[in-house]
Amino acid sequence: MAYQSVINEARDLANMNDLEKKHVPMIHIDGTPKAGEPFEVTVWLGELLAHPMEAGHHIEFIDLYLDDTFISRCDLSWGHTYPKACFSVVMDQPGTLRAFERCNLHGDWTYSVNITL
């Protein structure tokens, strides 16, 4: 049997169900990005409905991509972390920042924002 990866995303951000509220990563851009200058990108989840960080149910990591290029990963351990990560990013041209997170029970979730410089 072939393994098929499924990446979940919110169907309607204004009307998310409880599973989406717990898992869809949010992206905050600090300030107005300028070409060639570092800016902070914060990715977190569970603002609308907190996600557990327990042994049996937790977020394992948060990844950030620029278009299809991997930028960075924040590994999380249950019990002592909140599912939130801050990345310092430099972009030379407009692109799409894509956040991914993995829940050990509910799989991979994504959200993206277009950045215009």
Ligand SMILES: [Fe+2]
């Ligand atoms: Fe979950």
